[in-house]
Amino acid sequence: MVEPDQVVADQLCLSSSQQHYLYRVLRLGAGQQFVALDGQGQQWIATLTTKPDVAAIAPLSRPSSATQAPxxxxxxxxxxxxxxxxxxxxxxxxxxxxxxxxxxxxxxxxxxxxxxxxxxxxxxxxxxxxxxxxxxxxxxxxxxxxxxxxxxxxxxxxxxxxxxxxxxxxxxxxxxxxxxxxxxxxxxxxxxxxxxxxxxxxxxxxxxxxxxxxxxxxxxxxxxxxxxxxxxxxxxxx
The missing domain is CATH 3.40.1280.10 (SPOUT methyltransferase, trefoil knot domain)
Known part of the structure; x- marks a missing residue:
């Protein structure tokens, strides 16, 4: 889960805890992808870069349940x-x-x-x-x-x-x-x-x-x- 201020243009700035989870727990590396979402209806495909605190992102469109009655x-x-x-x-x-x-x-x-x-x-x-x-x-x-x-x-x-x-x-x-x-x-x-x-x-x-x-x-x-x-x-x- 990411906060809105972590998204700047086409980049996602990763917190230290997120870096730990991605690199240490999931053991991902540069060039590998994951799904990032903000819990408010936005989601992206994120690609890890050579900078450990930055991921490149692109909008991800999928059928959404957001219009379903609560x-x-x-x-x-x-x-x-x-x-x-x-x-x-x-x-x-x-x-x-x-x-x-x-x-x-x-x-x-x-x-x-x-x-x-x-x-x-x-x-x-x-x-x-x-x-x-x-x-x-x-x-x-x-x-x-x-x-x-x-x-x-x-x-x-x-x-x-x-x-x-x-x-x-x-x-x-x-x-x-x-x-x-x-x-x-x-x-x-x-x-x-x-x-x-x-x-x-x-x-x-x-x-x-x-x-x-x-x-x-x-x-x-x-x-x-x-x-x-x-x-x-x-x-x-x-």
Whole structure:
């Protein structure tokens, strides 16, 4: 991931940490290429030069997902370091925004320094997956406070029991040109009051299938289903 001020004309000025990664970790040399991106939609093919702190760059054009309607995951914080993996994997899958929330059954009270760590993990996963846009990682907030916010588009809350329709069926029948918000619960699931509060603010209960998923698995399953529908719609439009 590069900062905008590192790009000057057709050159990329490499930081010391980037030089270490390229030359020492990846063991690249002069004349070899890599993909550079800024997380804001710009990407380049970069070629290492004989100067270790400079790479020559040329714009790289590929089909972009930047025009896709944003998908936000609202995730009740799992215990331990589980959210680290959720950040990494949902970034790879294409999430737009991650909003961690503290629910009635949340066991993990986050350290304020965790946000910086999650943002760093998201940046690393963005580079690894070569996606154009860096997802936004928001500070944790209470679930009840989140429900006071107004958002456009579809709003789905994943529930483990009951007769809620499957998220795949609901997504296939939805207008995915509009933003979507998907909420997944903590270990033990949402409380009845939390689900009722979500419904009162416009959330539709949905199911992820007949099995009880872990708090770190549910967001991946939910996002995969919605992104699959996005991909199907794009294929049908070709």
């Amino acid at each position: 998908v936000t995951l609202v995730i009740a914080l799992p215990k331990g370091s589980g959210f680290d993996d959720v950040v990494r994997q949902t970034t790879e899958l294409g999430v737009s925004t991650l909003q961690p929330v503290i629910s009635d059954r949340t066991l993990h009270q986050p350290n304020p320094k965790k946000l910086e760590r999650w943002q760093r993990i998201a940046a690393e996963a963005t580079e690894q997956s070569e996606r154009l846009l860096l997802p936004q990682i928001l500070p944790p907030m209470p679930w009840r406070d989140y429900l006071k916010q107004v958002s456009e588009g579809s709003r789905w809350i994943c529930v483990a029991r009951g007769d809620a329709p499957h998220l795949l069926t609901v997504a296939q029948a939805s207008d995915l040109t509009r933003p979507a918000v998907i909420a997944t619960g903590p270990e033990g699931g949402w409380t009845e009051a939390e689900v009722e509060g979500a419904i009162a603010t416009g959330f539709q209960p949905v199911s992820l299938g007949p099995h009880i998923l872990r708090a770190v698995t549910a967001p991946l399953a939910a996002l995969t289903l919605v992104m699959a529908v996005h991909a199907q719609r794009k294929f049908e439009d070709i």
